[in-house]
Structure formats: structure tokens, C-alpha cells
Amino acid sequence: MCHACVIENVKADMMSRRSLFTGAAAAGVAAVAMGAASARPALAQSGGRIVDLTHAWDETFPTFDGKPGITYEEAVNFDQSGYQLWKLTIFEHSGTHIDAPLHFSKDGKSVAEIEPEQLMCPLCVVDISAKAKDDANAMVEAADIEAWVSANGEIPAGALVAMxxxxxxxxxxxxxxxxxxxxxxxxxxxQSATDLLAGMNVAGIGVDSLSLDPGNSADFAVHKSWLSSGHYGIEALAGLDQLPAKGATIFVGAPKHKRGTGGPARVMAVV
Structure with a gap:
């Protein structure tokens, strides 16, 4: 479950209100810490900065197979009908999008079956931009995860770790x-990194590139191992350079179509 960051925000807010420094207030803080349902509403009242991690998307957005990920057909014309409507043809894995376990496992969870608690969780950002300048196929490796932990502390269970x-x-x-x-x-x-993250009970991983695996991958090792083990991924994230290494909460607005192997998502973070 992905509640640690929410609980800490609620505690901080309560501590700032002197009128709540009573025995009853202390009991209330403990109750909030024990129940995710009580903690969730505080997110909507957050005064934090919101960062959109989603690219605007149309038929020109790059895709893995080079085909347009979305096409538009006019269904209703405004001048003729007083309103307008597009018929869209969409490939699930285009734009900023989610990869569900079903994408690389025959009987994995569809995007509609991913628990909501896994889609609203602490965000940890691993910065490999320095080595990516010298190597277009640079990877987040186990050593990068270990270095992040050494610098920032443990990765919370249920977090999303983004490259x-x-x-x-x-x-x-x-x-x-x-x-x-x-x-x-x-x-x-x-895979050395994702195997390590799986042992930390991380819910998902994300990348600001076209794929969870590097471009020169010949076997989709991360897709196969990570997704088939019940985790999800987010590809083509934007705005990660605007976020700290830790402390943000990510919201993955995943689609909920049955049998979905993934789909375009609106992804945001609150800092």
C-alpha cells in the first residue's frame, strides 16, 4: 500500500495547528496514521506544487513501431450540428502511457485490474542524465538504486521509481x-535494477524515454520480468527534471478498459 507520504503530510499539517496540540488531537493523528481512507482526503487539500508528467499527444508522437498511435476522424461537425466530436483510433501503447502486467503475460492483470492504491503513491526519481549524455542506451542499474538509497534513505514499499x-x-x-x-x-x-526493486515491494517503474528497456535491448528483459511479476510501468514521462529525488506523490490516471494491456495515461505529481 502506498500511504507513507500521505500520512507524513497529514501529520505535518496537524502539527502546524496549535489548537490541535491536545490529547484528542494526538489520538486523531494516530487514527489517521492507521487508516489510508482518512489520509487520502488531505491530498486534495494540499498546497503543494502540481507537476504534469504527461506529454501532449497526437499522431506525430513517436511510437515503437513507427505507426501513428492515435488517428482522428470527424464524427460530428460543429457548423452542421452545433457541437463537435472526434472518433479516435488509439493504440494502447502510445504517448505517455501505462504498461499493465497483461502486456507481457498471458494471464496477468489488465489495466482495469490494477489496484487504485498502486496508482497513487510515493515517487522516487533516479537521475541518470549525466551518463545518458554519453550513452544513448544508458540504464538504471542496481548500483544506481543502491546509490539512491545511500543518498536518500529507503525506497518506500508501494512506491513508483522513475528514471x-x-x-x-x-x-x-x-x-x-x-x-x-x-x-x-x-x-x-x-533487469539488475528491477529485480532489486521487486524485492523492495515497489509497485511500478517509469521512464522518460520510449520504453522500459533500453533501445538496444534484444530481449525485452525488463518488460518480461517486471510486468509478468505483477508490476506496472509508465513510459514517456515528462517533467521529471522539475521534481526532487524524493518527497513527491505521483497520481497515475490509468484508463480502465477491460482486457486492456495498458493505455494512454494522465500522470501528475504533487510536491
């Missing part, structure tokens, strides 16, 4: 997807 490689800034250029020779080239996670 910040600086790749979001390349969107709109060929380098977001390919190198000069036309080969896939973008950063991702190494």
Missing part, C-alpha cells in the same frame, strides 16, 4: 527514438 535521463527534452527530434544510423537508442532500466 530521469533527460530524454524528454529530445521529444520532437529524431534522437528521441533513433541514433544517427537509424537504430533504436534511448535509456531504460536494467
Amino acid at each position: 530521469h535521463s533527460g530524454w524528454a527534452a529530445k521529444l520532437g527530434t529524431p534522437e528521441f527514438r533513433n541514433d544517427a544510423a537509424g537504430n533504436f537508442a534511448f535509456p531504460g532500466f536494467a
Whole structure:
């Protein structure tokens, strides 16, 4: 369950109100700490900064197979009917989107079956932008996770761990997807890192590039191991450079279509 950051925010808010410094207030804080349902409403009242981690998306957004991830067909014309409506054809894995376990496992959870508690959780940002400048296929490796823990403390159970490689800034250029020779080239996670995170009970991982695996991956090792073990991933995140390494709460607005292997998502963070 992903409640640690919420609970801490509620505690801080209560401590700032001197009128609550009574025995009853102390008991109330303890009750909030014990119940996620009581903690959740505080998020809506947060005075924190909101960062949109979602790219705007249309038929020009890069996709893995090079085909448009969304196409538009006019269904109702405003001049003719007084309102307007598009018919959309969408590929699930395009734009900023979620990969559900079903994407790489025959009987895994669909996107509609991912528990809400896993979609609103602490966000930990691992910055590998320095090594990604020298290596387009740089990876978040186990050593990077260990270094993050050494610098920031333990990763909360139920957190989402996101890779910040600086790749979001390349969107709109060929380098977001390919190198000069036309080969896939973008950063991702190494299985050594995701195996370590699985042991920490992390709920999901995210990347600011096109795929959870690096561009030069020949076997989709992270997709296969991470998703098939019941976890989810977010691809093509934006705005990670605006967030601290720890302390933010992420909200993954995942679609809820039955049998979905994933789908475009509106992802935001509160700092």
C-alpha cells in the first residue's frame, strides 16, 4: 500500500495547528496514521506544487513501431450540428502511457485490474542524465538504486521509481527514438535494477524515454520480468527534471478498459 507520504503530510499539517496540540488531537493523528481512507482526503487539500508528467499527444508522437498511435476522424461537425466530436483510433501503447502486467503475460492483470492504491503513491526519481549524455542506451542499474538509497534513505514499499535521463527534452527530434544510423537508442532500466526493486515491494517503474528497456535491448528483459511479476510501468514521462529525488506523490490516471494491456495515461505529481 502506498500511504507513507500521505500520512507524513497529514501529520505535518496537524502539527502546524496549535489548537490541535491536545490529547484528542494526538489520538486523531494516530487514527489517521492507521487508516489510508482518512489520509487520502488531505491530498486534495494540499498546497503543494502540481507537476504534469504527461506529454501532449497526437499522431506525430513517436511510437515503437513507427505507426501513428492515435488517428482522428470527424464524427460530428460543429457548423452542421452545433457541437463537435472526434472518433479516435488509439493504440494502447502510445504517448505517455501505462504498461499493465497483461502486456507481457498471458494471464496477468489488465489495466482495469490494477489496484487504485498502486496508482497513487510515493515517487522516487533516479537521475541518470549525466551518463545518458554519453550513452544513448544508458540504464538504471542496481548500483544506481543502491546509490539512491545511500543518498536518500529507503525506497518506500508501494512506491513508483522513475528514471530521469533527460530524454524528454529530445521529444520532437529524431534522437528521441533513433541514433544517427537509424537504430533504436534511448535509456531504460536494467533487469539488475528491477529485480532489486521487486524485492523492495515497489509497485511500478517509469521512464522518460520510449520504453522500459533500453533501445538496444534484444530481449525485452525488463518488460518480461517486471510486468509478468505483477508490476506496472509508465513510459514517456515528462517533467521529471522539475521534481526532487524524493518527497513527491505521483497520481497515475490509468484508463480502465477491460482486457486492456495498458493505455494512454494522465500522470501528475504533487510536491
